[in-house]
Amino acid sequence: MLDRFAAFLDRHAKVLLTTHENPDGDGVGASIALAAHLKAGGKEARIVVTPALPENLRFLDPEGWIEAYEPDGAHRDLAAWPDAWLLIDASEPHRMGILFAAFETTKATRACLDHHLKDAPTGFDVEFTDPTASASTELVYDLVRPRIGGDLSPIMAQALYAGLVSDTGNFRHSNSTPKVHHAAADLIAQGVHPARTFNALYQTATPAKLKLFGRAMGGLQLRDGGRFAYVSVTMADLAACGATHEDLDELVEEPRKLQGVEVAALFSESADGRSKVSLRSRERVDVNAVCRQFGGGGHRLASGAKVSQTLDAFITHVTAAVEAQIRTNIV
Numbered sequence: 017m018l019d020r021f022a023a024f025l026d027r028h029a030k031v032l033l034t035t036h037e038n039p040d041g042d043g044v045g046a047s048i049a050l051a052a053h054l055k056a057g058g059k060e061a062r063i064v065v066t067p068a069l070p071e072n073l074r075f076l077d078p079e080g081w082i083e084a085y086e087p088d089g090a091h092r093d094l095a096a097w098p099d100a101w102l103l104i105d106a107s108e109p110h111r112m113g114i115l116f117a118a119f120e121t122t123k124a125t126r127a128c129l130d131h132h133l134k135d136a137p138t139g140f141d142v143e144f145t146d147p148t149a150s151a152s153t154e155l156v157y158d159l160v161r162p163r164i165g166g167d168l169s170p171i172m173a174q175a176l177y178a179g180l181v182s183d184t185g186n187f188r189h190s191n192s193t194p195k196v197h198h199a200a201a202d203l204i205a206q207g208v209h210p211a212r213t214f215n216a217l218y219q220t221a222t223p224a225k226l227k228l229f230g231r232a233m234g235g236l237q238l239r240d241g242g243r244f245a246y247v248s249v250t251m252a253d254l255a256a257c258g259a260t261h262e263d264l265d266e267l268v269e270e271p272r273k274l275q276g277v278e279v280a281a282l283f284s285e286s287a288d289g290r291s292k293v294s295l296r297s298r299e300r301v302d303v304n305a306v307c308r309q310f311g312g313g314g315h316r317l318a319s320g321a322k323v324s325q326t327l328d329a330f331i332t333h334v335t336a337a338v339e340a341q342i343r344t345n346i347v
């Protein structure tokens with residue numbers, strides 16, 4: 017697959033890199049590392065994200081390569097710029113959010129690079145996916161490492177390492193494979209600082225975020241004899257704490273800490289009135305199967321979905337589906 021991907025990149029001179037909306041460390045890390053690789057090879061590469069680059073990922077972009085999408089401003093003619101448009105860390109065009117309208121009209125070759133477990137991607141001219149990879153950054157690492165003699169550039173090494181950290185939950189999740197650790201060791205040997213990376217990515221809480229966590233945990237719910245635990249956050253909760261949706265990051269890890277929990281969930285209300293769930297499984301329960309029932313997906317142990325239902329109705333439906341899935345996967 018990577019040889020195919022390399023040949024694809026060779027065929028294009030102006031590559032637009034985008035990732036899913038609300039970009040994460042893996043999508044941003046993979047985009048920056050790939051942009052560095054393309055630029056070093058004499059190609060033009062741009063990275064456009066929506067709605068913006070999160071504060072805690074700014075350290076990955078010291079050169080200011082990342083552009084926040086402005087459909088009515090600087091990016092009115094974005095679709096006409098590239099000869100290849102690559103969606104990174106997602107394999108459904110709609111996951112790119114408001115960029116999708118431009119994506120639909122572009123004459124560029126449309127491609128995706130992803131490691132998520134999904135049906136075969138549709139809506140692309142060509143796809144590069146490998147669900148056995150732990151992160152999109154692992155795919156980029158595997159692409160660039162054999163092709164670069166000596167050390168990677170500091171920007172590339174830092175971006176790749178941060179992506180691996182992000183998608184493995186700082187090497188805690190089941191996708192923390194020997195291969196990922198070898199890649200991380202290689203990047204650390206090249207000068208990446210693990211502690212500085214961790215601090216930059218995670219030790220960034222605001223008082224509003226911690227108050228929101230406290231408020232959410234105060235409403236902790238247990239179901240199925242303690243095997244399913246969830247918290248929920250409404251728009252009113254966010255307002256009461258002065259918090260934003262970005263502050264929900266990592267909240268789902270809290271109910272997962274409970275002894276005896278098989279599945280943890282974070283339910284939240286979106287600004288557009290829709291309801292969202294993030295599901296995490298300890299090990300045995302396939303939460304991807306649950307989220308697919310609601311039009312979502314992800315990985316077997318970490319998955320999500322967004323629906324047009326009230327939060328209360330959605331909680332009821334997901335809870336029933338989780339309980340059924342627990343019975344399917346655990347005798």
Ligand SMILES: [Mn+2]
Binds near residue numbers: 042043105150
């Ligand atoms: Mn990823």
